Amino acid sequence: MSASGQPATMPAPTSLWRDGPFLRLWGGQSLSQFGDRISELALPLIAVTLLHASTAEVAAVTALVWAPNLLAILLGAWVDQQRRKRRLMVLADLVRALALATLPVAYLFGAVTLGHLYAVAVVTGAAGVLFNTSYAPFFARLVPRRSYIDANSKLGASRSISHVAGPAIGGALVQLLTAPIAVLADAVTFLLSAFLIGRIRVAEEPAAAPDGSTEPPMLTRARQGLRLVVSHPILRASLACCTTVNFFSFVAYGLTVLFASRVLELSAGAIGLAFGVGATGGLLGAVLAPRISQRLGVGPTIATGVVLYAAPIAVIAAAGGPFWVRVGALAAAEFVSGFGIMLFDINLNSLQTSVIPDDMRSRVSGAFSTVNYGIRPLGALAGGLLGTVAGMRPSLLIAAAGGTLSVLWLLTSPIVRIRSLDAAEPGRGPTPGPAGR
Structure with missing residues (x-):
């Protein structure tokens, strides 16, 4: 099979x-x-x-x-x-x-x-x-x-x-x-x-127990899933990258609407319009992700995606000037960010599915969710504290820098060298694939 x-x-x-x-x-x-x-x-x-x-x-x-x-x-x-x-x-x-x-x-x-x-x-x-x-x-x-x-x-x-x-x-x-x-x-x-x-x-x-033996206790199986994530070079780097970018994106998440309203002085309608226009970037990214990964390679597309997702937060922080510039900056940042997250998510999810053994998929998914989603409320709380102490504009710049630097987890891992899903086998580390087209 x-x-x-x-x-x-x-x-x-x-x-x-x-x-x-x-x-x-x-x-x-x-x-x-x-x-x-x-x-x-x-x-x-x-x-x-x-x-x-x-x-x-x-x-x-x-x-x-x-x-x-x-x-x-x-x-x-x-x-x-x-x-x-x-x-x-x-x-x-x-x-x-x-x-x-x-x-x-x-x-x-x-x-x-x-x-x-x-x-x-x-x-x-x-x-x-x-x-x-x-x-x-x-x-x-x-x-x-x-x-x-x-x-x-x-x-x-x-x-x-x-x-x-x-x-x-x-x-x-x-x-x-x-x-x-x-x-x-x-x-x-x-x-x-x-x-x-x-x-x-x-x-x-x-998932059958090895040699027909009795299944280990649930806590043991949970540790096995976490151990696989920590020991596997692709899963370890992807979890570290996802957790880092999620922490900093949620630092910005709680501040963006408040910043757009109070600092950029945009109405609710203008903010909604900017977000709606920006969301089309995600649709475009989802449609183009397969073609881009074929041309650049899966790993480079993942790395490009995470940078495009996080860096535009700095555009929001730097926005100012006439009304149309402020609205345009918010819409453009959301557009590029949405485009980037689709490149990142689609290719990384596909790569992870390729390397996780069948009998470990739910355990690994659970380990990822506990760490990756568990960090989000902490990021939101940190954003509120940082915004109060340092101000919203510096806080958004910190979120942009921290989120962008999460790409370092990928650049120091085998992920960035992977050109196709065939380059990685379930339960094993990757081997470099052929150059992308």
């Missing part, structure tokens, strides 16, 4: 456009992405407009969504021992749909509380971790190895489109239906995703 779970003699499909199982996965993920944009807007608005929550209470909603990732390393160790990853993904979608649906029901009875909102945040966040740790091995068995970049490009394009159109759709639904009722649209997208994924048929095999 190949790494994708298909017989080694079976040729990869010439186009994913004719691959029914992948199209169902892509459709389900696309619907979920649009639903997520609605909830990202609606949940904080429920706290602000309906429950009159304080700034700290509103921030806690976002923090609680991310909090379950701190236990992802343990959940990933458990998921690796479960045979039916598809069923776990369907279960995760159904749990998220049910949790979100409780909000409009409670609203109709006048029973929404802050505690209820917090509970929904935790449950949907935990179900998201279950979905993501199950997704890694499922994707590898569904998509042929040579199609990893193409598949991630299509999934990334859907995510980018959702960021372009999703906020507008979410805003219209909130305006028309109220925030609690608008959340129901997100619940429906999870139901549709569960239906589509449930119809996918793919060979799934359990």
